[in-house]
Each structure stands twice: as C-alpha cells, then as structure tokens.
Amino acid sequence: MGSPPLLAKIRKTFPKDAHHSEPVIEILEHWRDYFPGAKQCPPFVALDLWPMRKAMLRVSDPRLSQQFTTVKAVTRGQTSRQFMTPVSLGLDLLSTDLPTHRVWRSRFAPGFLPRNLLTHMPALLEEIGIFTAKVERQTGKPGWGKVFQLEDWATSLTFDVIARVAVDVKLGEQLVDGPGPFRDALQTQILEMRPRTPWNRLRSCSPILIYRAWRNHNTMSELLMPKVQARIAAMGSKGTTYDDKTVIDLVFKRYQENCERKGEPLKPDKAFVDTIISNLKVFIFAGHDTTSSTICFSLYQLSKHPEFLAKVREEHDAVFGADPLAAPALLLEHPHKINETPYTLAVIKETLRMYPLAGTFREGSDETVLHAEEGGAPVSTAGFDLIDGVWELHYRPDLWPRPYDFLPQRWLVGEEDPLFPVPYSWRAFEHGPMNCIGKDLALLEIRLVLVHVARRYDFETAWEEWDKIQGYTEANIDRLRGDLRTRK
Template sequence: MAFRTEDIPTVLLRATSLLVFFVVANFLYNGYKVRMRFRALKAQGIPIMPHSLLWGHLRLLGEYRNSYPLDNSSNHLSIWLVEKWETLFPGEKNCPVVMYLDVWPAAEPVIFTTHPKVSAQFTQVKSLPKSQMELDYLRPLTQNKDMVSSDGEYWKRWRSVFNPGFSSRNITALIPSMVDDMLTFVNVLESYAERGAKQGQVVQLEKLTTNLTFDIIGKATLDLKLNEQSGKSSILKTAMTTMTKRLGTRFSLTRTLAMLNPWSQLHQDNRVMREVLIPQIERYLHSLGSVRETKTIMDLAASSLEKESNINDIREDPEFLTSLLENLKAFLFAGHDTTATTICWLFKLLEENPECMDRVRQEHNEILGPNPADATELITKSPHVLNSMPYTMGCIKETLRLYTPASTARAGQAGFFLSDPMSNLQYPTEGFSIGDGSQGGHYRPDVWPRPREFIPERWLVKDGDPLFPMKDAWRPFQQGPRNCIGQELALMELKLVLVFCARTFDIEQAWDEWDRIRHNTGPKDMVNGERLYMVGDGTGHTKDETPVRIRKRIAGSM
C-alpha cells in the first residue's frame, strides 16, 4: 500500500505517544522498584522511618525543610535525623546507626551512617568508590579529572604525586609565607576597627576570611601572589567564587543546563581559570631542578612527576596538563572555601564562650610571650612552636565538630553490607548512595557527651575520661585513605588566625546593626534560636557571610 504524505502527522503523533508512554511507564516502574525495596528492608527487620508507597520519604523531607529557613544548609539534615530519631523511628530503643532515606525521584535513595564504627566500614576498612552524587557535585569544576572525585589507579597516582606537598614537613616550611598573609589580614581587620570600646564598622567576616585563605592557597600551590586582601579581586578568584556558588545550587538541573551551554558563565569561568593556571603549570614543568628556598605544593608535585615519567613527554601531553589543571582547581576550591567559613564559626563560638577565649589568650601569652607583636618573629624562626598549643587546637577541633563543612558519599555495592556493632544487624548497600553523616554523628550523645556544647577540654582529657573522644568519631576531614589531603594546611591556618587575632581583636556578631543596614524589620531567619547558621548545599557557608563588629583590644587586657 502506498504511503501518503497526509499520513505523516498521524504517524508522528502515534510514535510520540508511544515514546511518551514508554518513558512514563519506565519512570513509574523504577519508582515502584524503589518504593518496594524500602518495604523489603522493613520486612527484614531494618529500622525504616514512616514510609509512603506513593511519596516515599518526600513528605518527611518537606517537614524538615518547613522546620528551617529556606536557605538552611542540607548539611543539617543528618543532624535533624539524629536529634529527632525517637519520633522518626517509633519503637526503637536507640538511635539507629544506619538510616535509609527514600527521596526518589528527587535523588537516588540514600543511606546515612551516623556512628563512627559504621562509617569506618566503608571509608577505612574498605574504601568504596565515590557516589554519583559526589561526582555530579564537582563535575562543573573539574569534569571529575581530579583526585577528590576520581577512583582507582587515577586517584592513586595523583594522590601520590601531591602527598609530598601536603606533608606536615612541607606545611611547616610554608609557615613564614602564611605569616605574611596573616599580618595583612590583621591590617585589614584594623582598618574596620576603632580602638578601645568604640563601635567599629559592620563588615561581613566571611568575605575577609575568603580573601585571606585564597591568598594562602594561591601561594602554597603555585606561588601565586594574588593579593586578594588588597581589596581588588583577581579574575582567578572571581571565576572560582562564582563557580563555588554554582556548585552549591540546590537544583542539579540548573548546573546540568549550564554545562550543556558552551556560552554559559560556568564555561566562561573554567576558561578563565585555565588561561591563568596553565601558564603557571608550564612554568613549573620547565623550571624543574631550580633551587627555591621554599617548596610549593606544585614544586614537590613536579619533582614527583619527574621521577616517574619522561618530563619532556609530560610537557607535550595536553591530556596530562588538563589532569594537572583540574587537580589544582580542586585544591584552590577546597583550600579556600571551607577554611574561610570555619574561621567565622571559630570566632562565633569563642564569642559565645568568653571563658574559652580567655584561656586561648592565656595560652598564647604563656607560649609566645605577653606582647602579641613578638609572635611574628618567634613563629617565623621556630614554626614548631605552633604545635605547643593544645587548648587552641581543642577549640579548633570543637568548632569543626559542631560545624562540619562537608562529608563524603560513596556508592553502595552488591554483596557489601554495613554491620551494626551493637546488634550485628546487616544493612544492604546495593543501589544506594552511602553518605557518611558525620555532621549527625558529631551530635550523637552516645558518642559525644553533651554534644551541643562547645567543650575544648574533650581534646585535653586522658583515655578513660567520659569526655575522651571515641576512636574515629571526629570526621570533619574524613578518615581512611581518602581523607582530606589538605587538612594539615587547614589546621595550620586556623591556628595562625587565632594566634594573630585573638589577643588583638574582639570580633562580635552585629545582627542588630546589620538589620538596620538592610532595613530588615520583619521576622528573622533562625536555626535553633541562632541568627548565624549554615547555608547552602555542598560545602556550607555562613548566613549573610557573618556580619560582625571588630574592636581593637587594649594591649595587655584579658
């Protein structure tokens, strides 16, 4: 039978209808499988939160969202689950160590682990590969060609290349350079402060700390003197911070559409970073063997590459240069972002616990001498003196416990089960993204006595004391072979900030003045009664970037 032209619309309509039918049918079938998987888990005796065959746990997620401001960080979810476990798991005698969450079709099903003995099973005893959730988060920045989101031999190779640069020995060698940036930071704070008890100008502290940490990571990696603290943002930092905000976009569809559009801001930012960083990388690869008093992270990485490869081949290999570039972008991102926010949380907690701040200042007087101005010369000549401040470190660790900026997510596997150390109940992981709910784990009272309290003494007591931390319980940098390579650098920056600022300034939240500036006369967003809370997804930031007043302290005062 001859095919008539007028039949074409009918054929297309039928084909489209058939395609739509199969798409919808497949969607509903996949949803049915997910929902029934949760019913099967419950039938096996695994604790499951109240679950709807139609909605899964989406209504529960809605209850969580409605309990907090819209910009409240998703990092708070595991804390909410831990603190509401008695309501969410009726009939259970203890807070579950593994929590299944059905949020299909918004995301793949998730497992949260909230106890260190369980988290260790998939990050330390066996290190599972990164989940699709984590890959999707970093893909706009690095195309997953970085060692943070990669796995297998690729990850092993790049981790070994960069390990020497992030070693304790090399971070100690970088301290004099960091001190220079700290002195600039002090000058910046002084510019916003008025001497004595007079009220200073309100400033967003996170903006200042971001400039500081970006200057430090730029020098530490590539000896880039960005001078962000001078007040004029470089094109590199502008591109990176714009990208950081995009990574924290709550809806992944926005990122996906941006990645598909070659003219999007995302691609423009990546082009800027490439144009700035590739010449710097090539400079290092062509200057191997030159003598420098201080070795940057890239110096030591290039030396490591020279030992394992033909350096001439590396210089001409565009794929290799791209991999090196993407790793450096990941370092610049991670090296400035979370440390900048942690500084803000640190000053918040010390403001709210003045007796702790007094003890920090006393420790600095005892170790560095009573005159804060003497610290520069002493630390520059003897950087190891910074390792003799246990109370200062205790304050830093407590801050990171209470405000953990990020965690890891791994891909579950067939035949891999998590085991409850108390009941030996086995939890299947196949088809789930396993999130190390370290934020929630840091608030478990059976792991951390008085979990909501800021108690630096936890880190000073001896084994056997009720406050002594459980093995592997402190997880802001994760544990195991995939732990954060930059943790030594971050901890050193935090110590230096306290050393150079605690005795010189009073830094106080300034919400009343901030509200006046912004003409905010209506209801105030709060989390647990506090104006300063974590916002955004991915790596959390501070609400309104921490508005503060900075006052210059009178020399010698406590």
C-alpha cells in the same frame, strides 16, 4: 526510611535558610518517634529521594563509617563526579576511581605534609599580616569599631594562602574590593555544583551556562597555567632544583623521579596537565570554605566564652611572649613554635565538631556490605549513595556528652574522662586513605590567624546593627547573616 514528603514536612519546622542536615538530625534526635519498634538509635537512615535523585544511606555510627571509608575504601563514584564537574571537569581526586586516586594522591600529598607546610611560613605570615591589618583598620579606639563581614575577609585570606602554598601565585584577593577574577570565576562555578535532579540536568544544557563555564575555566587556567608550563619547561634541564616546596613543584619532582626510574621520556601529556590544573582548582575550592568558616566560628565561640578566650591568650603569651606584635617575627625564625599551642588546636577541633561542613559521598554496590552490629545481618548498599553523616555523628549524645556545649577540653582529657572523644567519631576531615588532603594546611592557617588576632582584639556579633545597615525589616529577618565587629 525517609521520603521527600516526610523531609519536606520536617523542613517546614525550620527557618528557610536552615542547614540541609537539620531534617536528618531531627529524625535521629527523635528516633523513637520515627522508628517506634527500635531499641536504640539507628546507625543509619535510608532516604528514598526518587524521582529527585538517587537514594541515600546517611550513616551516623563511626564504626559503620569506617567500614566504607577505611576498612574498605569505597570509590566516591558518579554522584561525586557529577557534583564536582562544574569546578574540576571531573578530573580531580574527588571524582576519579580508586587506582587513579592513589596515583595522583601520591603525587600531591608531599606538598601538604606538615614539615613542608612550615617552609611556607614567610608567605603565610605575609598573607595573614594583610588580614590582621584590615582588622586593625576596623577597630574602634576606644570602643567598638564598625560592623563588617569577617567571613568575606577570611575567604579572601584563604584564597591567597592556598594559591601561595599550591603554586606560589599571589592572587591578591585581600587587596581588592569584592572578588578578584580568579575568586569570581571559581565561586560562579561553585554555584553550579547542584544535585543531578531532572531540572538541573536540563539547566546544565543552557548555552549561556556552557559559555560562562568555558569563560570561567579559562580565567582560572590563565592564572595557574604559567606555573605549570614553567615547571614543564624546566624539567630535565641541568641544575633543575625543587626547593620551594610548593605543591606543584613537588608534583613535578615526583613525576620526574618516576620517569627517570622507569627510563621514560619527560613529556607530560595534555591529560596530565589538565588533571593538575583541575586538582589545583579543587584544592582552592575545598580549602577556602572549610578554613574561612572555621576562622569565623572559632572567633564567635571565643567571643561567647571569655573563659576559653583567656586560656587561649594565656597559651599565646607563654609560647610567643607577652607582646602580641612580636609573634610573627618569632614564628618566622622558629616556625615549629606554632605546634606548641595545643589549647588553640583544641578550640579549632571543637569548633569543627560543632560546625562541620560536609561528609563524604561513596557509591554503594553489591560488593559493599555494611554490618551495623557484630554478627548482625549484612546490609546491602546496592543502589544507594553512602553518606558519612558528619552533622549527625557530631551531635549524638551517646558519642559526645553535652553535644550542644562548646567544650575545648574534650580534646585534652585522658581516655578515662567521659568527655574523651570516641575513636573515629570526629569526622571533620574524614578518615582513611581518601581523607582531606589539605587538613594540615587548614589547621595551620586557622591556628596562625588566632595567634595574630585572639590576643589583640575582642570580637562580638552585631545582629541588630547589621540589620539596620542592610535595611532588614521584621518581614525578612530570617535572611540575617552572621557578622562581626571588633575592638582592641
């Protein structure tokens, strides 16, 4: 059982900007010290966080995780809804009850199917082309170019990509210095996604924050609403077609088909429209962080492992031809060629194993009972939030041999190989009926980025130079951020 004093004590042993999961990973890595009577690493850790927030069960066993995400899909509940409210007003897929989730998931899911995503290849290549051109301008000829922050560029790219796929809107985030209106509004609201501590509850009542949230939501809605209203206006008209495969287009296609089947009028109410807008915001929120971070970490790991970079380049040469500049035209004509890059996908999956983002929250109850062992005593989850501890799961040595080594071959070996992943132990996008709806879009975008830049450029971290640019000193060195430079 963990408590605030214990976690605070452990956290002091890490840098100030260490990931919030580090204390729990520490507990599980040294479980013999924290659980002296245990014979094996515990499948979960109970964290009593009173009075700051609700108690949590952080699960680090894939079988146990499957029990509340797949075998029985447990609702995300109040904690998730409160956390998401600053961005979605509590109307998104992450915040709703299970019946509502099923309805809206069925409406949005077609837009994220791989076959539909490939129809967006022209838009994807256009946006990634802008990203590649920006990298090209920073490249030294010969030698290394200027130091720049890749994460910021990758984030802008991902905003633009998701907006094109979801609503066919060109945000143009990559074409401006600093965040554009939509990104600025969304990221400001993301900063308000905080645990519901007593202080944060009081803080959320601030008139200034309430006004700022209203203004930010208006800014985002002004960009998204015209597409929604256009779809509403077109419904029922003779000759209405749904050919462009955007997420919003397919939502209305499914809605219209359902109304026609039931003989109901085509009159989407305000709640319907608000739910669409809220989910579009959450798709952009949830997708941009995962994708941009994975782009950066993939290039970082390839820069550290030239032997793996060589294999990626060899694969791209075999699939797209020896000329890196010819790949976009080939993909435009044959979008499915991107699926012929298994080693590139292995690099991405291994990156997501080592650098996952967040596990799912589920709401414990008297009805949800976990069984840590076959035939073992049931564990009641009443009064707890259930956390899929993805960081702990991805670094357990009994699940992942050599967990701190970057080994893309894990994803290409057969079941007889010790490196073969244990079923359900990779949880970067969750499992079950409430898994990440945008998983295939994220993996597609990252693959396309690597196809565009992995052969043409070398990347390296440039910590010392970035320190000088930012005026860092030894006194504040712990605030360093990962930045890259590139060369041809």
